[in-house]
Amino acid sequence: MSLLTLAVSVPGLKPPPCCESINGGGDCKKASTLQLAVFFGALYTLAIGTGGTKPNISTMGADQLDDFDPKEKSLKLSFFNWWVFSIFFGTLFANTILVYIQDNVGWTLGYALPTLGLAVSISIFLAGSPFYRHKLPTGSPFTKMARVIVAALKKWSLPLPTDPTQLYELDSEEYAKNVKFKIDPTPTLRFLNKASIKTGSIDPWILCSVTEVEETKQMIRMLPILVSTFVPSTMMAQVNTLFIKQGTTLNRRVGNFNIPPASLVGFVTASMLVTVVLYDRLFVKIMRRWTKNPRGVSLLQRMGIGMTLHIMVMTTASFMDRYRLSVARKNGLIENGGQVPLTIFILLPQFILMGAADAFLEVAKLEFFYDQAPESMKSLGTSYSTTTLGVGNFISSFLLSTVSEITQSHGRQGWILNNLNASHLDYYYAFFAILNCVNFLFFLFVVRFYVYKAEVSDSMDVLAKQLELMSSVKESNQQQLKPSLVQ
Incomplete structure (x- = not known):
């Protein structure tokens, strides 16, 4: 600005102002x-x-x-x-x-x-910066999505296991420690689930966690x-x-x-x-x-x-x-x-x-x-x-x-x-x-x-019930407070 x-x-x-010509038009110089x-x-x-x-x-x-x-x-x-x-x-x-x-x-x-x-x-x-809630950078989302797609393509011929628990996923404690959210596998875009098939390699371009796969699915959906x-x-x-x-x-x-x-x-x-x-x-x-x-x-x-x-x-x-x-x-x-x-x-x-x-x-x-x-x-x-x-x-x-x-x-x-x-x-x-x-x-x-x-x-629904409960408790407290105020 x-x-x-x-x-x-x-x-x-900036260009100079236009000069008016005899015929009423404008003579303007180019910038x-x-x-x-x-x-x-x-x-x-x-x-x-x-x-x-x-x-x-x-x-x-x-x-x-x-x-x-x-x-x-x-x-x-x-x-x-x-x-x-x-x-x-x-x-x-x-x-x-x-x-x-x-x-x-x-x-x-x-x-x-x-x-x-x-x-x-x-x-x-x-x-106000010192008072904000800050989330630490976790890397480029494009890189994460690219890893999932590449890993799925590399393992396109492998069959998916019938039991989703056999797919690669980090421990819940690992997510809790890093303040991240674990996502369960979904049936949509099942081809991408192949990125989580265990093959013995831990290369991130070959093996991705179920949560990483589901994050990619969410962006594609x-x-x-x-x-x-x-x-x-x-x-x-x-x-x-x-x-x-x-x-x-x-x-x-x-x-x-x-x-x-x-x-x-x-x-x-x-x-x-x-x-x-x-x-x-x-x-x-x-x-x-x-x-x-x-x-x-x-x-x-x-x-x-x-x-x-x-x-x-x-x-x-x-x-x-x-x-x-x-x-x-x-x-x-x-x-x-x-x-x-x-x-x-x-x-x-x-x-x-x-x-x-x-x-x-x-x-x-x-x-x-x-x-x-x-x-x-x-x-x-x-x-x-x-x-x-x-x-x-x-x-x-x-x-x-x-x-x-x-x-x-x-x-x-x-x-x-x-x-x-x-x-x-x-x-x-x-x-x-x-x-x-x-x-x-x-x-x-x-x-x-x-x-x-x-x-x-x-x-x-849970949120709605919580808010409803909070509202009822507040009304109950107000009702209890009225008699004491009268006294």
Whole structure:
């Protein structure tokens, strides 16, 4: 962020302002190689830093709550709700105040403020480091998984023993000494169990423990779920691209103030913040009575609700753009691409629905990949969640260019043009709605065969009973305390 702030502040690191020409256009000089290197170097450094911090900070935060303590375990069920709430609260600040500062004051202050905020955050993080619960590194999870796969391939011709106890496994005392968790063998992905067949060799690339095999299985079992989240992540990319570009074609004036189209993203954030609070404080309590699940609904069910909302988002966006195009056609604004006499607030339904969808899907996705990952691979599990966002942006770019090229072939008018009044974003959004429906069916298919990892604290049922017992004891103590207070 410091380098990015310098890139928009120091005269030698940014291109000179454009000079107005006689015909009203702008005469702009190209950025030099140094200026481009500094600017893009800052962006790529920021991307690398974000990729390193996001999966690890959320994982470390969740690790501060003990799975074996009923009270802390119950708090952990809400951790990711409030974690995402805090993330998007900062996003709301960026999409409102910072966007206004960048448009009306300048980019220097617009980037200097988040740079200062990041410096304060780092200071707070370092100050709290002595009080955190730290887990010692246990080696690369990719190396562990690779050893299991290689060992299984080397012994692919060996028959599996009928008795699972004949497979190689460390003593329970060894796991207890190293504060690790022993996992029993499962029947799924049985081929990998061959990595634990004893052959006399203790080479880790030939012989792996049952727990190591099961950890690898857990990461592999989540891959189909990971793939099913690529399309919803692609939908999120539309918010910062086509949704905002739609806003530029509409009337943005409110009194004497022009609303920046990018600030509409703030409605996504605000909607998500409200939905997360309602979900955690109201929805979970209501559903818990019906399902007896301390989470209210399972993580995969929550993801399914989010995917259903994504279908509604794209369907709504398609109808809204069809209405916008009909008004543009009536006012003869198709060819010249003029401003459509409609308020920008007609786009609010799709922005608000997107925020609600994210509150269900994104939070559940983050918690699911953390919760279902093995204890020694939590950061890798959390990175599954952030990986889907990156893949979604790549898919979005691919679909945009591909659909644009196909729809403009053979002299036809394309769906996606620079002039949105002559485009057909309504068709493009309808295509996304259909794509979401197909992806939802794929999600239902893979969920049908997914088996949840056993809870560390025995089970969610045990946790529910413990919490219920704690609540009844508390009520009993209060009842006993009342007579003494009266006396």
